[in-house]
Amino acid sequence: MDHTRRSTPISLVEIAEQAGVSPATVSRAFNRPELVQAGTLERIMTVAGQHGFRPNRLGSSLRSGTTRTLGLVLPTLSNPVFADCFEGAETRARESGYSVMMTVTHYDPALEAAAVHRLIDHQLDGVILTVADPRRSTVLKTLKTRGMSYVLAYNESSAHPCSAVDNYTAAADMITHLAQLGHRHIAFVSGPLGLSDRAKSRLAGSRDRARALGLEPVKHYVMPSHTRSDTAAVRRLLGGASRPSALFCSNDLLATAVMASLRELGHAVPEDVSVAGFDGIRYGAVMSPGLTTIEAPGYEIGKTACHLLLEQIAQQAPRSQQVPHRLITGASAAPHAPGKTPGHNAVHRS
Known part of the structure; x- marks a missing residue:
């Protein structure tokens, strides 16, 4: 059989004849391929490919609505x-x-x-x-x-x-994990809440679980966006008398940005301050230290x-x-030593 390209497009009927199936099966192969047996689908696509056939989606859309x-x-x-x-x-x-x-x-x-x-x-x-x-x-x-x-x-x-x-419950699970590591002062870090209802739910879950566990109230620190850290803001949140020993960031990209700010300020993670995120991005597992996070697949x-x-x-x-969701325990959040002051390993710059 001659399968060389033709000057006129091959029709569905001709593809059906060459593939040994009905025109309805050919139509189904292009529109609902999951309904066609693998061997039949391969045979139809081989014939169509030999003739450079592509279905007219626009025409089909106009006909079907x-x-x-x-x-x-x-x-x-x-x-x-x-x-x-x-x-x-x-x-x-x-x-x-x-x-x-x-x-x-x-x-x-x-x-x-x-x-x-x-x-x-x-x-x-x-x-x-x-x-x-x-x-x-x-x-x-x-x-x-x-x-x-x-x-x-x-x-x-x-x-x-x-x-x-369930963002609320997932965030509460992270607070429980940090509390089990000995952290009592935990801060929540996010971008503007008005731009993400997810961050708002995660903050609520964090605060309610901290209250139920008898921890210090979870303070909220707002960064310029949901994926960018403000190094000056990070310096301020670690500069007060009741400095947090753990930072729970509303997403993993923000967590990695906050960790970069901490390094810039001379703080070690997790030796000086623990950091956790939310999302479970794939490269979080290969970071150094590996990121503690909630996986939202x-x-x-x-x-x-x-x-x-x-x-x-x-x-x-x-x-x-x-x-x-699933809790991923990485090395970025570590047990908090009683009496340890966050930032004790920081390099003090003049």
């Missing part, structure tokens, strides 16, 4: 957990024959609104998004008004379908959010699903 494309709105990709979220969502979407169109908002509510409106204009089938605060989000109201399916990723909400860890959060969205698109009722 769907684009088979999902939107994904994330705060940033500089934080590896959100890159993992994209990978999980894209993998699950691809399994069902969907593509993903992604945009980032840089933790800016105004950019959130603009991003969602752009995706609506593209007539996507549904959206996965992370917002600053679901309770105050105007874009969620817009999606509801437009009748577009959506699922929140990382945000927890009783009013909206979501895929997330981004890949699973993204994959779960996409599965929940596809359920809605298939006319199932919107629902939420919690993803389990």
Whole structure:
């Protein structure tokens, strides 16, 4: 059989004839490949590849009234957990024959609104998004008004379908761990709470668990952003009479930035002060010292959010699903020696 390229595109019917299957099976191979047996799918794709065939997605979308494309709105990709979220969502979407169109908002509510409106204009089938605060989000109201399916990723909400860890309980677990290491003065470090409901829940969980354990009240220190440390602010928080012996940062990127500030100030981690994070980014395990953190698995959060969205698109009722968290004990948080003053190993600069 001659499989050389032709001047006119090969049709689905001709691919079906050459692959020995029905035209419906060929259509299913391109639109719902997970429903086609592996051997049959390989045979169809081989024939299509020999003729350089690619399905006309635009024409198919116009005929079916769907684009088979999902939107994904994330705060940033500089934080590896959100890159993992994209990978999980894209993998699950691809399994069902969907593509993903992604945009980032840089933790800016105004950019959130603009991003969602752009995706609506593209007539996507549904959206996965992370917002600053679901309770105050105007874009969620817009999606509801437009009748577009959506699922929140990382945000927890009783009013909206979501895929997330229990941030409150996870943060409380970290406080318990630090308390078991002998730390009684623990500070919580984050960016502005108005830009992250996750950080707000983690602070609440930290404070409530510290109170229940009889620890000193957890003080909150705000950095310029959720991923950047302010060395001067770190110097001030360690300069008071009741200096914390452990710093619990609202995410791992911030924890690594705070550790860099501590080194700049001459403090050793964990000898002078323990540091813990939240997220469980992969390179945290190979840092020196390895990072103590809460793993909030981004890949699973993204994959779960996409599965929940596809359920809605298939006319199932919107629902939420919690993803389990896990405490990772690294070397960045160590037992606190009684009577030890944080920063006793610091290099005092004139």
